[in-house]
Amino acid sequence: MKLNEALDTLKTEGYKYTKKREDILTFFSGVDGYRTASELLTFMAEKYDGLSYDTVYRNLHLFRELNILESTDLNGEKHFRLACGHDEHHHHFICQSCGKTKTIQACPMNYIQQDFPGYTIENHKFEIYGRCPSCQ
Amino acid sequence: MKLNEALDTLKTEGYKYTKKREDILTFFSGVDGYRTASELLTFMAEKYDGLSYDTVYRNLHLFRELNILESTDLNGEKHFRLACGHDEHHHHFICQSCGKTKTIQACPMNYIQQDFPGYTIENHKFEIYGRCPSCQ
DNA sequence: TTTTCAAATCGTAATCATTACTATTTACAA
């Protein structure tokens, strides 16, 4: 998802334009990997003195609801990235050093859905962790 | 892993026998699913007044290192269960209502390992979430 | 059995991520 796409989504969904929201999205569009709330906070604090936790977390949650961001739990801390959007359903390799991701196209659910008679499947998670070529 | 197996592991690894350790393991051997530190704390508090956080968390971590327990992050909280041990490498369906698990034998890594030239793969996670037949 | 001492535990405070809430400010529609 691109920065202006995301800003459009905000507008069409009836949310207000603020420079802070743009800056949050700029932060994420500058990387193609997962980042934490605290990394975002550090980035924003350079520009906004006394930025509120409320602002950071409220917007992270809002963006996630609007599918502008996607998130994953990693080491007990939520990590966020721009949603891959348009693409097919897929999963990620995540570099544990820089947070960058690589798409995994194959989804294991295709092979095993039938193995759960009587079960309701609500969700699944498939992630590979390691080091990307530039972080060896 | 059975209760006495786990107690043996403790002994052979040179750790002391305490009733609290036995009770912690009894708690986990009574369920075949994931439980949180706070659920364990509640269980233990019935018997031990003023039980220390330190005791609970230290032992959870110790048991994890000794492969007596395995753990997973779920909704930002660590969950623990008796290690499936002897079995082949596998994954879990986890019931979001009761925490019980069902083994998934197939591992998606078998199919896609070759898709990561130049990458170092250190770990992976594949979990399915939903409701088991008795929690519909 | 008694002694010894590292391991285990207690009691409690600190930390870290996240959430909550009231007062104030602001985007933007009328």
Added chain:
DNA sequence: TTGTAAATAGTAATGATTACGATTTGAAAA
């Protein structure tokens, strides 16, 4: 320009986890 709901600031609270000095205890050695 103004009215108003939305957004933010400032700060406290919460929940999970970690930390640590003081005390107790399991079990090896005497």
